Amino acid sequence: MKKTNKLVxxxxxxxxxxxxxxxxxxxxxxxxxxxxxxxxTKTYQYIDPGICYETTHWDIECKLCGEIWAFExxxxxxxxxxxxxxxxxxxxxxxxxxxxxxQCGYSIITDEFCSLLH
Amino acid sequence: xxxxxKVKKNLWILIICIIVVVLVATALIVFRDELFKQKKSNxxxxxxxxxxxxxxxxxxQQYLDKILMDKSFYIDENASISMSSVxxxxxxxxxxxxxxxxxxxxxxxxxxxxxLGGIKYCKGISDMNVIVTEKKNSSVEFYEGYSAEMFMNNxxxxxxxxxxxxxxxxxxxxPEEKRMILRHSAASGYLGFCTIIGEYTTKDEYDTIxxxxxxxxxxIKATNNDMSEYVDTLEIKLNEGKDYTxxxxxxxxYFADANSLEKYxxxxxxxxxxxMYQFVH
Numbered sequence: 001m002k003k004t005n006k007l008v009x010x011x012x013x014x015x016x017x018x019x020x021x022x023x024x025x026x027x028x029x030x031x032x033x034x035x036x037x038x039x040x041t042k043t044y045q046y047i048d049p050g051i052c053y054e055t056t057h058w059d060i061e062c063k064l065c066g067e068i069w070a071f072e073x074x075x076x077x078x079x080x081x082x083x084x085x086x087x088x089x090x091x092x093x094x095x096x097x098x099x100x101x102x103q104c105g106y107s108i109i110t111d112e113f114c115s116l117l118h
Numbered sequence: 119x120x121x122x123x124k125v126k127k128n129l130w131i132l133i134i135c136i137i138v139v140v141l142v143a144t145a146l147i148v149f150r151d152e153l154f155k156q157k158k159s160n161x162x163x164x165x166x167x168x169x170x171x172x173x174x175x176x177x178x179q180q181y182l183d184k185i186l187m188d189k190s191f192y193i194d195e196n197a198s199i200s201m202s203s204v205x206x207x208x209x210x211x212x213x214x215x216x217x218x219x220x221x222x223x224x225x226x227x228x229x230x231x232x233x234l235g236g237i238k239y240c241k242g243i244s245d246m247n248v249i250v251t252e253k254k255n256s257s258v259e260f261y262e263g264y265s266a267e268m269f270m271n272n273x274x275x276x277x278x279x280x281x282x283x284x285x286x287x288x289x290x291x292x293p294e295e296k297r298m299i300l301r302h303s304a305a306s307g308y309l310g311f312c313t314i315i316g317e318y319t320t321k322d323e324y325d326t327i328x329x330x331x332x333x334x335x336x337x338i339k340a341t342n343n344d345m346s347e348y349v350d351t352l353e354i355k356l357n358e359g360k361d362y363t364x365x366x367x368x369x370x371x372y373f374a375d376a377n378s379l380e381k382y383x384x385x386x387x388x389x390x391x392x393x394m395y396q397f398v399h
Contacts, residue, residue, distance in 0.1 A: 049297075049311045050275070080307045092225045093234060094216075099309060110299050110309075112216030113225075115209075115235045 179345035203242035242334025256320035264315035280324035308340035
């Protein structure tokens with residue numbers, strides 16, 4: 001056998017052993033939680049004035065073996081309102097607010113009783 | 119002479135009759151509360167009361183949560199639990215109420231401040247009887263499509279308003295559009311949406327908005343209130359002819375049996391609290 005052929009054969013054997021070892025390691029990897037790289041994203045959809053539909057998406061990568069999983073979970077949740085004060089309505093006993101859900105973006109304008117006439 | 123005697127006798131009888139009637143009427147007026155309480159303690163009703171005799175239970179919500187959770191094990195389907203919350207003040211530092219834009223009308227009227235400002239409290243209830251008990255000579259009228267049963271189901275967010283308020287609600291709104299929005303100054307991020315399903319009339323003050331029990335609880339929970347004094351009244355209405363031995367045994371793990379209070383002295387209940395409440399049956 002020529003020297004070059006021996007070298008190529010040697011490299012091939014080493015490559016085969018390496019690939020098999022990695023495959024075996026991956027198959028044997030415990031995917032312990034401490035090695036997880038987690039990316040969590042939440043998205044919301046308006047359902048009704050009381051409820052948002054929350055979708056949570058997780059991309060999890062095992063830092064040991066590089067395997068990746070994706071999960072999704074769903075639940076109904078309350079809106080999380082932020083309230084913008086539009087001030088008193090002149091001549092009325094009312095105060096106006098714009099309420100927007102920070103999650104799904106739905107907004108409503110409300111008139112609330114205010115005991116002061118403006 | 120004989121005739122005079124007869125007239126005098128009749129007069130005395132009449133006077134005695136009047137005195138008796140006046141005494142009976144006075145006794146009825148003075149002891150009406152006690153008489154009413156006796157009426158409550160019939161065989162088909164279990165009433166939870168404070169052992170120290172105070173009127174309002176001011177009981178933690180966790181007791182009620184537990185009873186509702188275990189209800190199916192001890193109480194048959196037809197029996198019902200009636201409860202109410204303590205009152206919560208309406209104001210800048212408490213609950214504020216409103217409607218969607220355009221829902222309120224006539225709010226520039228001269229009497230708007232007096233009438234709407236006179237509504238000072240919000241209270242959670244599961245039963246119309248609470249309104250009838252609290253408000254003198256009162257009645258509840260439900261709007262078309264709504265009923266007391268819907269309110270008692272406790273699944274939707276409903277509200278019953280004082281009738282004094284109705285002229286400020288836009289008549290042109292569809293029934294489902296007549297919704298009240300409740301906000302608590304201490305609960306940023308939370309709004310309660312309650313459909314207005316009826317109104318009450320009374321000869322008492324028009325000062326309370328009655329909200330379905332669970333909706334009120336959600337609003338107060340959002341303020342991070344520990345709800346340790348949230349429950350005002352609690353009654354369990356049973357059906358005649360059923361055996362409720364298990365229910366009585368169950369209740370005695372949380373409340374003292376009013377018929378044998380001495381058994382509970384110095385002991386603690388399942389929540390590890392001293393027995394502060396009793397059940398009367």
